[in-house]
Amino acid sequence: MKRLLALTTLLATPAFAEGELKVYHWFEYIPQELVDKFTAETGIKVTIDTYDSNEAMLASLKAGKLGQYDVAVPGDYMVEIMRGEGILGEFAPEEMPNFANIDPQWLDVPFDPGRKHSIPYQWGSTAYAVNRDVYKGDIGSLSIIFDPPEELKGRINVLDSQGEVLALASLYMGIPQCSSDRAQLKALNDMLLAAKENWASFGSDIAKDVLVSGDAAAGMIYNGFAAKARAEGANVEYGFPKEGYVVWMDNVVLLKDAPNRDNALKFMNFLLDPQNAAAVTNYAAYSPGVLGATEFLDAAIKDSPENNTPAGQKGEFIQACDAETQAMYDAIWTNLKK
Amino acid sequence: MAGAAPIPETGGSDATYARLRRPLLAPTWAVIGTFLLLPVLLMVVYSFLTKEFRGGVIWDFTLAAYDQFFFDRGLFGDEPARIEWTYIMIFWRSIWQAGLATLFCLLIGFPTAWFIATRPETSRPVWLFLITIPYWVNLLIRTVSLRFILRDQGPMNDALIGMGLIDQPLALLNTNLAVQLGLFYSYLPFMVLPIYAAVERYNFALSEAAADLGANRWRTLVEVVLPVVRPGIVAGCILVFVPALGAFLAPDLLGGAKTFMIGSLIDEQFRGSQGNWPFGAAVSVILMTLVLIVLMIQARAATRAER
Numbered sequence: 001m002k003r004l005l006a007l008t009t010l011l012a013t014p015a016f017a018e019g020e021l022k023v024y025h026w027f028e029y030i031p032q033e034l035v036d037k038f039t040a041e042t043g044i045k046v047t048i049d050t051y052d053s054n055e056a057m058l059a060s061l062k063a064g065k066l067g068q069y070d071v072a073v074p075g076d077y078m079v080e081i082m083r084g085e086g087i088l089g090e091f092a093p094e095e096m097p098n099f100a101n102i103d104p105q106w107l108d109v110p111f112d113p114g115r116k117h118s119i120p121y122q123w124g125s126t127a128y129a130v131n132r133d134v135y136k137g138d139i140g141s142l143s144i145i146f147d148p149p150e151e152l153k154g155r156i157n158v159l160d161s162q163g164e165v166l167a168l169a170s171l172y173m174g175i176p177q178c179s180s181d182r183a184q185l186k187a188l189n190d191m192l193l194a195a196k197e198n199w200a201s202f203g204s205d206i207a208k209d210v211l212v213s214g215d216a217a218a219g220m221i222y223n224g225f226a227a228k229a230r231a232e233g234a235n236v237e238y239g240f241p242k243e244g245y246v247v248w249m250d251n252v253v254l255l256k257d258a259p260n261r262d263n264a265l266k267f268m269n270f271l272l273d274p275q276n277a278a279a280v281t282n283y284a285a286y287s288p289g290v291l292g293a294t295e296f297l298d299a300a301i302k303d304s305p306e307n308n309t310p311a312g313q314k315g316e317f318i319q320a321c322d323a324e325t326q327a328m329y330d331a332i333w334t335n336l337k338k
Numbered sequence: 339m340a341g342a343a344p345i346p347e348t349g350g351s352d353a354t355y356a357r358l359r360r361p362l363l364a365p366t367w368a369v370i371g372t373f374l375l376l377p378v379l380l381m382v383v384y385s386f387l388t389k390e391f392r393g394g395v396i397w398d399f400t401l402a403a404y405d406q407f408f409f410d411r412g413l414f415g416d417e418p419a420r421i422e423w424t425y426i427m428i429f430w431r432s433i434w435q436a437g438l439a440t441l442f443c444l445l446i447g448f449p450t451a452w453f454i455a456t457r458p459e460t461s462r463p464v465w466l467f468l469i470t471i472p473y474w475v476n477l478l479i480r481t482v483s484l485r486f487i488l489r490d491q492g493p494m495n496d497a498l499i500g501m502g503l504i505d506q507p508l509a510l511l512n513t514n515l516a517v518q519l520g521l522f523y524s525y526l527p528f529m530v531l532p533i534y535a536a537v538e539r540y541n542f543a544l545s546e547a548a549a550d551l552g553a554n555r556w557r558t559l560v561e562v563v564l565p566v567v568r569p570g571i572v573a574g575c576i577l578v579f580v581p582a583l584g585a586f587l588a589p590d591l592l593g594g595a596k597t598f599m600i601g602s603l604i605d606e607q608f609r610g611s612q613g614n615w616p617f618g619a620a621v622s623v624i625l626m627t628l629v630l631i632v633l634m635i636q637a638r639a640a641t642r643a644e645r
Contacts, residue, residue, distance in 0.1 A: 059394075154509075160595050182414060189413065201512045201594025215489050215511060323391040330614070331413050337598050337606075338424045 018043035021263040024057060024065075024072040025050055026250070029122075031283040038270050044263045054078040061087060067257040070264035076249045077163075077320045079118050080111040088117040089254035095265050098272035106249065106289040110317055119268050120289025122280060123249035124307075125315055126164050129226040129236040134217040139239040142172035145220055146195040153198045157210045157219035160202040162333045163318045164246055165192075168220065171244040171316060178321035180328070189332045196336060211236050223306040224285060230306075238306045240313050247315030249289065378626075385619035395615050403620035425603070425621070429628075432600040435514070436582035439521035440529075443578045444571065446522075447529030451570075454530075455537035466534070469527055481520055481587045488516055488592070512594030520588030528577035536570025568643075572636060580629055600625055 027050040035046050051057040054075050061072070066087055074082060082088050093099040093115070106120045130139045135151045146169060148156060158165060169192055170177050175184040200216055208225040210216040212234045221229075226238040252271060258264050270276055277288040278296030287307050288294075294302060301307060309315065321329060385403050387395040410422035454465040472480065487494050488510045495507035510516050540563065548558040564571070586601030595602065600621065607618025 157594075160590075185413065196596070199594075199596070202596060203590070203594070206591075213489065214491055326391070328414060331415075334424065334598075335413075337596070338428060 020045040022069045023048045024069040034279045070258040076317045089256045096269045098269045101272045118251035118253040121250040122286040124286045125223045127245040129238045130218040142241040152218045155217035156199045157216040159220045160204045167318045177319040227306040244314045385623045403616040439582045440579045442522045443529035451533035516592040520592040521582045525578040529574040532573040533570040536567040
């Protein structure tokens with residue numbers, strides 16, 4: 001009996017000698033089965049602590065948690081901030097056999113050129129959705145939001161988020177993000193003030209609900225929200241504007257002073273396996289940044305129009321401007337909402 | 339009639355009380371110090387610090403936050419300083435909305451309180467209970483519900499159209515009117531309850547005396563009732579005006595967040611990486627100063643009236 005017990009313990013906790021891995025992650029963003037699979041394959045015991053915002057994660061790491069975690073999952077702009085703070089570890093592509101699986105379009109990203117600190121986790125886009133019962137015309141341009149057709153005037157919800165609104169407005173006007181050209185900024189400011197006349201409300205949390213309830217006939221929205229609005233019965237179509245749309249991406253980063261660096265790289269390598277990347281996507285319903293993951297996706301996600309960006313149209317990350325430039329964009333935002 | 343019972347000996351001298359006063363007050367002071375004085379002090383100090391890029395503060399003292407509030411240096415920050423009207427207008431709009439809400443609360447709240455206070459003593463608790471019931475529900479949920487009621491295809495418009503009063507739905511949602519309705523509704527009981535407490539203590543024999551002396555109803559109300567219940571009215575007005583001034587749920591959810599009110603302006607400064615903590619703190623300090631001035635004027639007027 002005793003021997004049997006010993007045997008089961010041995011089986012249940014395979015090879016403790018392989019050590020452990022400390023993950024700092026968003027809440028409810030990785031399926032438990034996938035974590036169990038990693039442990040079963042490598043014998044590495046995974047501990048996950050969670051956070052609910054990029055800023056909270058950064059603050060906690062800076063307040064002394066650095067050196068306790070191996071990996072974290074910051075959003076695109078936060079990777080750049082963390083890189084600037086010097087709290088990311090570095091790796092070479094050769095250290096990760098699956099590195100080649102990264103979709104080439106996510107390899108040379110502006111926040112981590114050449115992917116020395118991070119790998120893609122999930123990504124999505126931000127553009128707009130339009131109620132097709134109200135407006136049946138072309139929805140392929142950001143003018144839907146910034147110079148709307150008659151049917152949509154006064155029935156538009158805009159995200160209450162400076163970054164997304166100003167980035168999409170810049171794309172619409174064809175001016176670079178973080179421009180410090182006065183004429184361009186002045187034009188951006190004036191265009192937004194004129195566009196506001198046609199907007200009903202600003203709201204991020206309500207972005208999906210106003211489309212479902214009919215309070216708004218069009219709205220700036222995240223692609224995941226648009227898919228949910230459609231699933232809830234609203235006749236909405238998500239548009240990919242020709243001027244470009246905003247993309248966001250969460251990334252797994254290697255942290256500086258990681259106590260289990262080797263295990264962290266094993267974990268990142270594991271997540272770059274197409275089947276595992278697809279498992280995360282099936283759980284979170286965004287998009288994987290890994291080649292070959294598509295065939296493992298659930299049909300509902302694979303065929304979702306919101307998740308399938310048309311070829312040839314570009315997405316842009318929201319850029320983190322320097323302090324001086326940012327102050328001007330802050331002023332434009334305050335102008336818009338005063 | 340039996341004589342009043344003698345006041346029992348308390349068995350303690352003034353000295354005993356004096357000795358006990360401090361230890362007995364200590365918990366109160368600890369709570370006030372930790373949860374009131376310290377945060378306010380922190381807020382004042384932060385308003386003089388330098389903004390750290392992407393949230394947080396740098397411990398360099400500066401007046402930059404107040405400068406930003408009062409002076410406009412153009413979109414690019416290098417024009418000669420003019421008076422900045424943006425934030426003053428935001429304050430004015432908030433004061434106007436809060437003042438209107440206070441007025442409406444008073445117009446509805448006073449008769450309500452009067453009605454309750456003049457019911458038989460046994461049924462008053464029931465009326466009070468009915469007033470407070472909706473307020474057991476979280477403010478956020480009540481505000482969202484109001485959104486549902488007011489929307490174009492909502493029950494209120496359906497009912498009005500059904501009754502044939504209007505042909506087109508009223509576009510109420512995302513307007514200042516909706517914000518006003520939200521503020522009024524949110525803070526109504528804060529007006530009713532203090533006025534009720536004052537009216538309940540009112541000696542109705544005074545009204546009878548006024549009537550006997552030939553005063554009509556209006557004169558009785560203005561010259562007899564109102565002066566007596568005035569403290570309740572003032573307390574009610576303060577309890578409605580002050581929170582309405584800093585409200586941000588109603589402007590955000592009912593007004594569509596299209597224009598800043600003081601509350602949403604401050605809220606914005608502490609959100610995400612684009613926040614500006616010192617500026618948020620400075621706006622709070624300015625708001626608190628304004629409220630204190632109002633309260634001080636009121637207190638002085640009250641003491642003068644007593645004299």
